[in-house]
Amino acid sequence: MYQPVAVAAGDHAQAHESEHEVSKFGMWLFLASEVMFFAAFIAAYVVLRAHSRGAFAEAARELNVVLAAVNTLALITSSLTMVLAVGAAQRGDRRGTVRGLAATIALGCVFLVIKYFEYSAKFHHGIYPSTNAFFGCYFLLTGFHGLHVLAGIIALSILLVVASRGVFRDGYYTPVECTGLYWHLVDVVWIFLFPILYLLH
Amino acid sequence: MSHPVATRPSVVVFAWLVVLTALTVGAAHVDLGYPGGVVVALAIAVAKATLVGLWFMHLKYETRIYHAVALFPVVLFCILACAMVPDVVYGSF
Numbered sequence: 001m002y003q004p005v006a007v008a009a010g011d012h013a014q015a016h017e018s019e020h021e022v023s024k025f026g027m028w029l030f031l032a033s034e035v036m037f038f039a040a041f042i043a044a045y046v047v048l049r050a051h052s053r054g055a056f057a058e059a060a061r062e063l064n065v066v067l068a069a070v071n072t073l074a075l076i077t078s079s080l081t082m083v084l085a086v087g088a089a090q091r092g093d094r095r096g097t098v099r100g101l102a103a104t105i106a107l108g109c110v111f112l113v114i115k116y117f118e119y120s121a122k123f124h125h126g127i128y129p130s131t132n133a134f135f136g137c138y139f140l141l142t143g144f145h146g147l148h149v150l151a152g153i154i155a156l157s158i159l160l161v162v163a164s165r166g167v168f169r170d171g172y173y174t175p176v177e178c179t180g181l182y183w184h185l186v187d188v189v190w191i192f193l194f195p196i197l198y199l200l201h
Numbered sequence: 202m203s204h205p206v207a208t209r210p211s212v213v214v215f216a217w218l219v220v221l222t223a224l225t226v227g228a229a230h231v232d233l234g235y236p237g238g239v240v241v242a243l244a245i246a247v248a249k250a251t252l253v254g255l256w257f258m259h260l261k262y263e264t265r266i267y268h269a270v271a272l273f274p275v276v277l278f279c280i281l282a283c284a285m286v287p288d289v290v291y292g293s294f
Contacts, residue, residue, distance in 0.1 A: 028270045035274035043281050050289040053235075065226065072222050080215040083257050087206030184257045191249045195242035199229035 020174045027178040031185045034148075038189050041144070045137040045196065052133065057201045059134035062127065064118060068198045071114050072190065078107035079187045086180045089173035094166045097176065101160045104183065108153040115146050141193055148186045155179050204262035214256040221249050 049056045085100025122128075122135075129139040159179055162168075168176060225245040233241055255261040260271055 025267070025270070028267055032270055032274045036277060039274065039278045039281060043278075043285055046282075047285055047288045065229070069222065069226050073219065076215065076218045076222065079218075079253060079257050080211060083206055083211045084208065087208065087211075090205055181258055184253055187257075188250045188253050191253070192246050195225055195229075195246050199225060199242055200239060201229070 016172065020177070023174050023178055024181070027181050031181060034185060034189075038141070038144070038192075041137070041141055042192070042196070045141065048133045048137060055132065056134045059132055059138075060198065060201055062122075062125075063138070063198050064121070065198050067114050067118055068194055071111050072194050074107045074110045074114070075187045075190050078104045078111075079184055081107065082180045082183050086173065086176050089163065089168040089176040090171070092169035092171070094163065094168070097163045097168055097173075098160060101156055101163060101176075105153055105156045105160065108149055108156070108183075111149055112146060112153070115142065115149075138197055141197065145186070145189055145193060148189070152179075152183050152186050155182065204259055206259075210256060214252050217252055218249055221245050221252075 081100050081103035085097050085104060088094075088096025088100055127135055129136050156179060159175060162175065225242055228238070228241050228245070232238075254271060258271075260267060
């Protein structure tokens with residue numbers, strides 16, 4: 001009578017483990033496709049830049065490097081708080097998970113608010129996506145990246161509500177891990193956008 | 202269960218990311234010429250992305266299949282870059 005119960009419990013743990021692996025692998029496949037999404041636009045930027053390097057360098061000087069550097073730090077820090085949230089969820093530490101997620105969301109919001117001020121400054125100076133090829137690329141790349149940050153913030157907010165209910169315990173933390181992977185990728189994309197848009201003169 | 206997240210190494214990686222960010226901003230203020238400036242900026246970006254991938258996305262502790270999935274778009278981008286060479290070098294438009 002005892003045996004079937006033990007087997008069932010073992011199966012359950014195994015199902016748990018394989019669900020984790022399958023979800024994580026699916027997220028990695030999605031991330032690979034996300035990289036190609038941005039790669040296509042970056043390729044367009046490279047080709048356009050090759051044809052008018054002087055004009056691109058000139059236009060890039062209009063951008064605010066200080067704000068972009070602060071935004072880079074905000075995303076890097078948010079990646080750290082995300083890692084800490086995943087670690088807390090692994091240990092079943094509800095407060096730690098909630099704190100880590102809340103900090104990550106807050107830093108994501110800081111990024112978007114700064115991006116908003118950057119965009120409004122450009123519009124104020126009469127700079128739009130149609131101004132020239134550089135700003136076409138700039139608004140395209142940063143716009144899509146900003147949408148990804150927004151999507152991440154929404155996903156993290158849902159996760160925050162779920163985490164606050166104490167769902168992530170006994171080794172179950174798959175959604176935190178997968179959302180974390182997505183958030184880190186958004187950080188990686190910005191790690192490339194920052195130098196190619198703001199720093200190359 | 203996957204490899205447990207350790208706080209200390211994560212903070213060390215974070216510190217490196219901050220240092221590399223400062224370095225890339227600093228390098229932008231030095232005239233490294235062309236393509237020197239581009240090479241330095243991209244090298245630092247690749248280093249930062251590698252740190253995030255290996256430690257924060259814990260590829261360091263994943264099996265080979267994950268490394269393959271992570272490197273696949275990199276390989277595709279290299280192929281795309283090769284296809285872009287005529288456009289970049291000869292200016293076909």
